[in-house]
Amino acid sequence: MISQLSWKIGGQQGEGVESTDRIFSTALNRLGYYLYGYRHFSSRIKGGHTNNKIRISTEPKRAISDDLDILVAFDQETIDLNAHELRPGGVILADAKFNPTVPEDRNVRLIAMPITGIAEELGTSLMKNMVASGASWALLGLPLEVLGKAVEEEFARKGPLVVEKNIEAVRRGAAFVLEQTGGPLEEFRLAPADGRQKLFMIGNEAIGLGAIAAGCRLMFAYPITPASEIMEYLIKQLPKFGGTVLQTEDEIAAVTMAIGANYAGVRAFTASAGPGLSLMMEGIGLAGMTETPLVIVDTMRGGPSTGLPTKVEQSDLMALIHGTHGEIPKAVIAPSTIEECFYDTIEAFNLAEEYQMPVILAVDLQLALGKQTCEPLDYDRIEIRRGKLTRDLPPLENPEMFKRYAFTEDGISPRVLPGTKYGIHHVTGVEHAETGSPNEQAANRRKMMDKRLRKLQGLRIRDAVKADAPHEEPDLLLIGMGSSSGTIDEVRSRLAAEGVRTNRLFIRQVHPFPAELVRPHLAKARKVVVIENNATGQLASIIKTHIGEHHDKIHSMLKYDGTPFLPHEVEKGCKELI
Amino acid sequence: MATFKDFRNNIKPNWCPGCGDFSVQSAIQRAAANVGLEPEQLVVVSGIGCSGRISGYIHAYGFHGIHGRALPIAQGIKLANRELTVIAAGGDGDGFAIGTNHTIHAIRRNMDITYIVMDNQVYGLTKGQTSPRSPEGFKTKSTPEGSIESALSPLEIALAAGATFVAQSFSSDLKQLTWLIEEGIKHKGFAFINVFSPCVTFNKINTYEWFKENIVNLDEFPDYDPGNRVLAMQKIMETNGLLTGLIYQDKSRPSYEDRVKGFRPEGLANQDLTLSREAFEELVAEFR
Numbered sequence: 001m002i003s004q005l006s007w008k009i010g011g012q013q014g015e016g017v018e019s020t021d022r023i024f025s026t027a028l029n030r031l032g033y034y035l036y037g038y039r040h041f042s043s044r045i046k047g048g049h050t051n052n053k054i055r056i057s058t059e060p061k062r063a064i065s066d067d068l069d070i071l072v073a074f075d076q077e078t079i080d081l082n083a084h085e086l087r088p089g090g091v092i093l094a095d096a097k098f099n100p101t102v103p104e105d106r107n108v109r110l111i112a113m114p115i116t117g118i119a120e121e122l123g124t125s126l127m128k129n130m131v132a133s134g135a136s137w138a139l140l141g142l143p144l145e146v147l148g149k150a151v152e153e154e155f156a157r158k159g160p161l162v163v164e165k166n167i168e169a170v171r172r173g174a175a176f177v178l179e180q181t182g183g184p185l186e187e188f189r190l191a192p193a194d195g196r197q198k199l200f201m202i203g204n205e206a207i208g209l210g211a212i213a214a215g216c217r218l219m220f221a222y223p224i225t226p227a228s229e230i231m232e233y234l235i236k237q238l239p240k241f242g243g244t245v246l247q248t249e250d251e252i253a254a255v256t257m258a259i260g261a262n263y264a265g266v267r268a269f270t271a272s273a274g275p276g277l278s279l280m281m282e283g284i285g286l287a288g289m290t291e292t293p294l295v296i297v298d299t300m301r302g303g304p305s306t307g308l309p310t311k312v313e314q315s316d317l318m319a320l321i322h323g324t325h326g327e328i329p330k331a332v333i334a335p336s337t338i339e340e341c342f343y344d345t346i347e348a349f350n351l352a353e354e355y356q357m358p359v360i361l362a363v364d365l366q367l368a369l370g371k372q373t374c375e376p377l378d379y380d381r382i383e384i385r386r387g388k389l390t391r392d393l394p395p396l397e398n399p400e401m402f403k404r405y406a407f408t409e410d411g412i413s414p415r416v417l418p419g420t421k422y423g424i425h426h427v428t429g430v431e432h433a434e435t436g437s438p439n440e441q442a443a444n445r446r447k448m449m450d451k452r453l454r455k456l457q458g459l460r461i462r463d464a465v466k467a468d469a470p471h472e473e474p475d476l477l478l479i480g481m482g483s484s485s486g487t488i489d490e491v492r493s494r495l496a497a498e499g500v501r502t503n504r505l506f507i508r509q510v511h512p513f514p515a516e517l518v519r520p521h522l523a524k525a526r527k528v529v530v531i532e533n534n535a536t537g538q539l540a541s542i543i544k545t546h547i548g549e550h551h552d553k554i555h556s557m558l559k560y561d562g563t564p565f566l567p568h569e570v571e572k573g574c575k576e577l578i
Numbered sequence: 579m580a581t582f583k584d585f586r587n588n589i590k591p592n593w594c595p596g597c598g599d600f601s602v603q604s605a606i607q608r609a610a611a612n613v614g615l616e617p618e619q620l621v622v623v624s625g626i627g628c629s630g631r632i633s634g635y636i637h638a639y640g641f642h643g644i645h646g647r648a649l650p651i652a653q654g655i656k657l658a659n660r661e662l663t664v665i666a667a668g669g670d671g672d673g674f675a676i677g678t679n680h681t682i683h684a685i686r687r688n689m690d691i692t693y694i695v696m697d698n699q700v701y702g703l704t705k706g707q708t709s710p711r712s713p714e715g716f717k718t719k720s721t722p723e724g725s726i727e728s729a730l731s732p733l734e735i736a737l738a739a740g741a742t743f744v745a746q747s748f749s750s751d752l753k754q755l756t757w758l759i760e761e762g763i764k765h766k767g768f769a770f771i772n773v774f775s776p777c778v779t780f781n782k783i784n785t786y787e788w789f790k791e792n793i794v795n796l797d798e799f800p801d802y803d804p805g806n807r808v809l810a811m812q813k814i815m816e817t818n819g820l821l822t823g824l825i826y827q828d829k830s831r832p833s834y835e836d837r838v839k840g841f842r843p844e845g846l847a848n849q850d851l852t853l854s855r856e857a858f859e860e861l862v863a864e865f866r
Contacts, residue, residue: 029866030866197866198866199862199865199866200865200866201865205865209861209862212853212861213853213858215851215852215853217846217851218654218657218658218846220650220654237861238840239838239839239840239841240840240857241840241851241853241857242840242841242842242846242849242851243840243846244657244838244839244840244841246653246657248650248683249679249680249682249683250679252647252650252680253647253650253679253680253683254650256643256644256647256650256651256654257650257651257653257654257657258654259643259651259654260623260641260650260651260652260653260654260655260656260658261654261655261657261658262654262658263641263651263654263655263658264621264654264655264658264659264662264847265658265659265847266657266658266659266846266847266851267851268654268658282644283644283647286643286644286647290641374865376862377862379855379858379859382853382858384852400587400588400637401587417659417847418618418621418639418655418659418662419618419619419639419659419661419662419845419847419848420618421616421618422618423618423639424617424618424637424638424639425639426633426634426640426642427639427640427641427642428633428634428640428641428642429642429643429644430642436640437589437634438631438634438642
């Protein structure tokens with residue numbers, strides 16, 4: 001029995017690759033396996049090669065595997081593009097319809113079966129995804145009723161007839177392949193999972209769920225890859241809780257509506273990717289200047305400009321920190337796991353209200369869209385902190401306006417919502433006095449700038465830097481963020497097996513940068529490598545900007561071809577360094 | 579009950595003497611009192627430009643946003659707390675140049691907001707450049723040979739975008755202007771009110787006298803039916819947009835807030851939004 005395996009399905013976009021993967025992996029999740037998915041797709045709806053890869057394991061794995069065990073191919077292109085990933089002895093399960101051929105140099109086994117043919121016999125070629133799911137499932141020797149249940153749920157709303165037909169497709173797919181192979185493939189028999197109930201979702205869904213848990217009831221957004229799933233999830237859920245999602249005319253409207261809603265007292269946010277964030281910059285500055293809470297999610301994709309809309313990158317960091325003109329307080333937080341996508345979203349809403357400023361949640365495309373196992377989420381960890389929000393005020397004396405921007409020691413002023421008696425004040429992006437009325441005097445300007453920027457002092461989120469540092473003098477300190485975190489940890493265990501001592505840091509609070517939490521780790525390490533998905537080493541630059549020492553130790557490992565780091569790539573890079 | 583004086587504050591506007599915007603300020607204050615509002619129930623959201631300062635000159639909650647974005651800010655406020663009365667205000671540059679996109683979509687959306695444009699057909703705060711509302715041939719610092727672009731017709735655009743309330747007024751007619759703002763506030767949907775608000779410094783063409791000579795006042799036509807969209811469009815075209823009064827109103831279309839699934843009459847900001855353990859478990863179950 002094996003503890004893990006990788007399965008991939010490929011074909012033309014729009015021919016059922018997604019749904020096959022969904023059914024197959026949902027059923028695996030029910031069995032309690034740890035799953036980690038990767039979607040390869042393009043900016044088109046029909047046509048063009050697409051594939052979904054999933055890693056199945058009895059232990060937590062948060063990285064794409066280096067190789068592949070089983071490839072399900074709906075067309076020859078899938079084989080041509082992906083066969084090189086198969087490990088020796090791997091299997092290709094292909095639709096006989098296209099007379100599949102395997103490159104001669106590959107030591108792999110081809111199982112051709114009439115996937116489309118069986119589906120057509122049942123009435124429609126559309127069901128080939130069910131045939132492929134059934135056949136894949138049977139090859140692994142897994143209990144068919146679990147897959148059947150997943151199929152039933154997928155089609156329940158279409159009526160019993162559709163359910164029955166699809167289950168029949170699954171059964172026939174399973175039966176046909178077993179007849180051909182003479183039974184499940186013993187070399188792919190997975191050890192039983194722990195059976196513990198886990199969640200299976202994408203980061204965007206974890207963010208959406210976090211928003212609801214945080215009490216957010218309004219989302220304003222303009223569709224964009226790879227952020228749209230957040231609005232799509234929330235438009236299904238928010239109406240149940242009295243809220244809604246409004247699809248705006250552009251990202252400028254999205255961010256300014258969110259500012260209006262937060263000003264009026266409802267937690268509201270927007271989510272976008274690089275191009276949208278660029279449009280939002282003036283609005284972010286307004287929130288900073290008017291000290292209005294604001295949460296923005298940036299699902300980072302390949303830039304610049306339209307860039308690589310469906311591919312991963314971590315290249316927005318500098319734009320998120322420095323993008324707005326002038327100087328405002330804000331926070332940039334980067335979850336490094338799917339669970340953190342949930343908890344950090346809640347925290348982002350808390351920070352935005354406590355500090356009365358924009359908080360940006362930066363996730364990369366792989367974390368946003370990669371479907372994966374999520375440990376159970378803890379209701380008791382949900383906490384709502386609204387900061388200095390006051391609802392009852394004494395009558396105003398003189399001046400006749402409430403001092404919304406009162407100078408305070410921590411820089412944070414009492415906040416009231418429109419509608420509150422005796423709370424009338426002015427809000428403006430123009431420099432202003434304590435009541436909010438425009439004021440351009442030099443002395444007031446200095447005091448107001450200092451007040452706003454003072455708010456950031458001491459801002460440290462929980463696990464601002466997530467360290468695993470067992471060694472006093474590590475050979476190598478690995479630093480990363482976002483979806484690379486799983487890859488980094490996997491590589492560390494490989495290096496450890498070879499006697500290489502490593503520590504690691506995941507930077508979760510990108511801004512304001514927690515230098516004091518990073519500095520001691522740099523000091524201890526012989527060498528440091530900052531691993532990031534961009535071409536200019538933005539995270540490394542941030543570290544160097546805030547920490548004056550140890551620059552000679554710091555090396556960058558960069559990848560900007562649109563694909564996530566694979567463990568073997570990071571492993572090779574680390575070995576070259578030490 | 580509050581009177582219009584309660585909507586005054588002690589801040590002196592930085593508008594030029596004679597600016598049309600003073601009347602708009604006064605009309606908003608009067609209309610707010612006339613419809614029975616208390617100052618804290620009103621939010622005035624404005625854009626950038628001379629007219630954008632108006633939110634600071636009314637004793638009510640005021641939000642002076644960024645150029646062209648008064649409307650999205652106002653819509654966010656309205657969705658968060660529909661119990662508030664929300665007035666958005668700005669100039670013709672704000673509404674018909676940098677913010678045209680939002681103007682059209684806010685009209686389509688039909689939230690219960692009143693939008694007042696102080697239309698002086700020129701850029702004032704930047705000291706005299708052309709506006710999308712400037713007539714062809716209009717000479718400014720940015721169009722020294724005269725504008726060679728055709729002037730935008732906001733009333734036609736509003737109607738075409740599906741407006742449920744279209745009105746136009748003139749700063750000199752405080753009575754009509756106040757009445758129209760009252761009607762706009764009372765209208766259960768998006769009320770678009772364009773106001774000819776002359777710039778006495780940078781627009782020497784479209785002056786108070788010029789408007790007085792050229793405007794057709796619909797109030798003088800008791801038979802005019804503001805419920806007829808075709809007639810409204812015809813009237814706008816006939817007068818080349820130089821008409822005042824209530825031009826069009828559709829009382830049948832519900833507001834956006836009334837149509838949002840699951841939206842309650844109580845303002846969201848006033849609701850308890852904590853998520854129960856049961857609801858959380860139900861949400862999580864979907865991912866098993």
